[in-house]
Amino acid sequence: GIAQAVRLQDQLGNKVDLAIYERASEVGGVWRDSTWPGTAVDVPIHLYCLYSHLNPGFSSKWAGRDEVLAYWKRIVRRHRLERSFTFDTEFVSSRWDSLAQQHTVTFRNVKSDETFDVVADVLIAATGALNKPIVPHVPGKDKFKGVQWHSSRWRNDVPLEGKRIAIVGSGSSGIQVIPNICAIPGIEIMQFIRSPGYYRPKHNFEYPLWKRLLFRIPGVLRLYRWTIFYEYDKAILSRGTGTWSSDLRESSAKGIIDYMKSQAPEKYWDAIIPKYPMHCKRVAYDAGWLASLQRDNVDLTTSPIVAVDETGILTADGRHHAVDYIAWATGFEVSETGVGLNKGVYGEDGKELRETWKAHGGAFGYLGVAVPGVPNYFAVLGPNAIAMSWGYSLGANVRPPSHSLSFSVLDSTPRPRS
Structure with a gap:
């Protein structure tokens, strides 16, 4: 999410009205939540970090959790992104309106349980893949x-x-x-x-x-x-x-x-x-x-x-x-979270995205970030979007949404030529 916000800000400046909704009470994602002893990158840190924001000050080749978390927080401060965040807020659903050419997005405040709607021209899912822990169902x-x-x-x-x-x-x-x-x-x-x-x-x-x-x-x-x-x-x-x-x-x-x-x-x-x-x-x-x-x-x-x-x-x-x-230590649910928001995302045909994917035998999309049938919707970690390095994947995947905002409506659904 931070990487996408930085890319949008760098490319479009004040031409975009950026609103970031975060379920937790502060920034940090997986590095905020993961606190096990020895938490560290399993990709060399200079490969993990963003190409646009290299950090010569990392202390070791495989940086620990505190250093990585501080790196992301520093980027947020540098780009003054705090003002764009709404914390303690989770996604509920979104519906595309073909006439208005906008998404109506419903959010829920996790503290008050109140829901509210936001109308957006573009919806970007930057939810990450490692945020839903799996604990196996073991009898007893x-x-x-x-x-x-x-x-x-x-x-x-x-x-x-x-x-x-x-x-x-x-x-x-x-x-x-x-x-x-x-x-x-x-x-x-x-x-x-x-x-x-x-x-x-x-x-x-x-x-x-x-x-x-x-x-x-x-x-x-x-x-x-x-x-x-x-x-x-x-x-x-x-x-x-x-x-x-x-x-x-x-x-x-x-x-x-x-x-x-x-x-x-x-x-x-x-x-x-x-x-x-x-x-x-x-x-x-x-x-x-x-x-x-x-x-x-x-x-x-x-x-x-x-x-x-x-x-x-x-x-x-x-x-x-x-x-x-x-x-x-049984990992995370990535079959859904690893391809952006799909539960509760409704496209131009009124169908839920995950149901569309199920009908086709699995998730699919365009360039790993756009999906058919849901115009102006992008997923930073969409179908088949992960490369060898998380840092490289993030750096590459935040580019298409930024470039696509020069169009009023973008839909990756294949259609026959007239």
């Missing part, structure tokens, strides 16, 4: 007498010293949490994972002062950013189907597996090392998780969770794992 989960939470809403008020905690999941948050809590005195960690994956090393380092000063010389930081792009381009090439790509993929996979074996105890190799080709699912970055499996107070199990009772977790192998806390 509500009976658990301990404390449980989703990793993205970490309970920093809960003491971990001398406690047994279950970490469910081995995605980005799960593997960041464990190395950051495993040294707490008396803690015992029981991790439950569903499937193995590829985990490449995350070699973090701090930028010395001289390098941060060097980055302030015009062109230097952009050149450095392109060197990081080159590293990622090699990874993208390994996703191809040709002989050269296959060889590169096999070589990369072997290097990752060798790294994983060098870090994790042999007793867990079958559990964490995949038998499927690399890139079948996202390759994650390991910042100490594999090495933490060497600790006596960290246990790993792959037996599926079948139930939760008052005191712990039951797995398919018949074992009962008594724990004080359960942290569900």
Whole structure:
């Protein structure tokens, strides 16, 4: 949302009347909400940040949550976007009026529960993809007498010293949490994972002062950013189907597996090392998780969770794992949130967008930002819009809506020529 607002402001200035509605009480998005121990980017920070707003002052290659949140807040202040925000307000629905050529958008104040309508010429969904945590429906989960939470809403008020905690999941948050809590005195960690994956090393380092000063010389930081792009381009090439790509993929996979074996105890190799080709699912970055499996107070199990009772977790192998806390590091709902607003969005035919997509077998659109049948509606993270880097995706996807505002009405629905 911030990226789109900046783009509109830079390109159109005061020609656009910008109104930003935010469900929370302050800016920050996923970096405001995600507070688990060790929260950090899993893309190098100079690749993650906006191309138009590079920051030579980042302290390390893989910046932590506080630094990233401060970066976005600084952009808001720099562009004086605070005056455009209405906080504590969530989207309810929108309807396109073909005669007026406008959207009537209904919002709800999350504190008072009151609803109100706003008429807009253009509606842009910049809702992000990682804002709706998933907690699986496990029988008996509500009976658990301990404390449980989703990793993205970490309970920093809960003491971990001398406690047994279950970490469910081995995605980005799960593997960041464990190395950051495993040294707490008396803690015992029981991790439950569903499937193995590829985990490449995350070699973090701090930028010395001289390098941060060097980055302030015009062109230097952009050149450095392109060197990081080159590293990622090699990874993208390994996703191809040709002989050269296959060889590169096999070589990369072997290097990752060798790294994983060098870090994790042999007793867990079958559990964490995949038998499927690399890139079948996202390759994650390991910042100490594999090495933490060497600790006596960290246990790993792959037996599926079948139930939760008052005191712990039951797995398919018949074992009962008594724990004080359960942290569900089980990801986010992205099938809907990852393609912008679609629930409650009604197009020119009166149909809800998500129902239109269901009728066609899935989400589709134009250039990843526009969707057919809903004129003057754009999604920053629309269908098939995510590239290798979040920062690059955001920078690219906020451009089409800005350019399109030179037209009075824009609709991406294919129509036969007369």
